[in-house]
Amino acid sequence: MKNNNIILTIRDYIIITIGVILVAFGLEYFFVPNQIAGGGLSGLSLVISHYIPMLSIGTIIFLGNLILFVIAFILVGGDFGMKTIYASFALSFIMDFMEKVMHSYALTSNLLLAVLIGTLITASGIGITFALNASTGGTDILAKILNKYSSINLGISLLIVDLFVVVCGALTFGLNKGLYSLLAVIMNGLLVDRVIVQIEKKQKEKANADSKLAA
Template sequence: MENNNLINVIKEYAIITLGVIIVSFGIQYFYAPNQIAGGGLSGMALVISHYIPSLSVGTIIFIGNIILFTISFILVGGDFGFKTIYASVMMSVVMDFMEKVLHSYAITENMLLAVVCGTMICGTGLAIAFSINASTGGTDILAKILNKYSTFNIGISLLLVDLFVVLCGGLTFGIGKGIYSLIAVIINGVLIDSIIAKIEKKRDSKQEIFKVQNAQ
């Protein structure tokens, strides 16, 4: 039984790591080089880094997450908190690695393409993390809290929280990029709900099959 629990934990953290890498790739190769503040702490980090260039996006995300961790432990629970700590630390490390070692660049400078591709990639990574009760930290924590204590689903919760970040991005990088950031946030919320629904449906199907097999 203990071995099975250990295997499940390893699987969960492997899935979180995959989600973190996917999100980091979307930010560093689509959002950041095109100054798209697509919501979340990562979007706010882009804004802050613009005014304080000496601080990398990964470092700002790490500092911001420290402030939000206590809130997640108290209001959401230890399981979500520990997974989120791991995910946020890993995200800071992966993003700094991509930026400083791999020297990340804009795969495309077409703003619409950057928004669509970046959001599809980031949304997929976030959905993977949310599907096993984790997040990549930042304002995702606030969205999870709003989701838990309200009737809003996780996608709408993210949208509401991210509107403030989009406003800051628009004021910093210009109204044009602010509009693209808003499009990114809307697509992200819808995409995450869709992916999570599919993951949960697949998980429920597997559980039903397992119950039938045990009954036989």
């Protein structure tokens, strides 16, 4: 029984890592180089990095998450906190690796394409981590708390929390990019819920199949 729990835990962390890589890729190759502050601590970090260029976005995310971890432990629970610590540390490391070692760049300079493709990738990653009771950190933690203590679903919670970041992005990078950032946030909120629903559906189907085999 104990070995089975260890295997399930390792599986969860492997899947979370895949989700984190998707988020980092979407940010570093679509959002960041096009100055799209698509919500969350990552979007806010992009704005802060613009004013304090000696700090990388990965570093700012790391520092911001330190403040929010305590909130996750107290209000959401230890399991969510541990997985979120892992996911956010991994996100900071992978983003720094992509930026400093792989020298990430914009795969497209078309802002609409960057928003559409970048949001599809990042929302998939966020949905995967949320479905496993984790988060990539940052304002996702606040969205999870809002979801836990209200009837608002995760997608709408993300939308509410991210609107502030969009305003900051518009003030920093201009109204045009601010509007694209707003589009990214709206799409992200809708897509995250869809990803979570699909994952939970697959999990239920697998659980039902396992129970039938056990019977």
